[in-house]
Amino acid sequence: MRILVLNAHPDEGSFSDAALAAYAEGAWSGGHELRIVALRELQFDLVLRGGFYSTKPLEPDIAQQQELIRWCEHLVVVSTNWWWVAPALLKGYIDRVFLPEFAMRYHARFPYVEPLLGGRSARAIYTQNSPWIVGWLFRGDLFWRWISRAVLRHCGLNPVKRLALYRAKEASPEQMSQFLETARKLGRQAA
DSSP states (O other), X not given: OEEEEEEOOSSTTSHHHHHHHXXXXXXXXXXXXXXXXXXXXXXXXXXXXXXXXXXXXXXXXXXXXXXXXXXXXXXXXXXEOBTTBOOHHHHHXXXXXXXXXXXXXXXXXXXXXXXXXXXOXXXXXXXXXXXXXXXHHHHOOHHHHIIIIIIIITTTOOSEEEEEEESGGGOOHHHHHHHHHHHHHHHHHTO
8 A cells, every 4th residue: 555654743753753663664564655754854834825725836845745645545644732733834734735626626515625635544643641531521632633524534535543642741661662563553554
């Protein structure tokens, strides 16, 4: 399977890097074709200036990202979760890459949105410092709702699944190791 893995953590050496490495190791051992992109290394303006229908030409890195998304059969987003949502780097990437006429098409009448990235599956792998019950009960796991519903499913990717490490700062070495082994297994399965 052709897998595109996006590392959305702005800092090198983060636990997101370790999770990505584990997933990639599993994917390679499973015989899958893999492309890895560290968003922090891309050169692009994070701000969607002029809105969705700006006539500004895409930066080369943004155009390349759209080609990689067209290429992939499975998209994996590895991220941290700050302030209950995505870091600015991931939000800017989504704003700039997942544009109308590439990721979706809007219509004046029902069904209003035509997803254009169907035929692909996705997974979000993320960490969050709050306990699961707090994130779910009081915030509704805003990161998951945003990335799964408002972005990936909205653009046609399905199924969209997750692997989340809650209480990441308090996780024991055994819990972190188990999380990485799960990521490795998912990579082997291209899931």
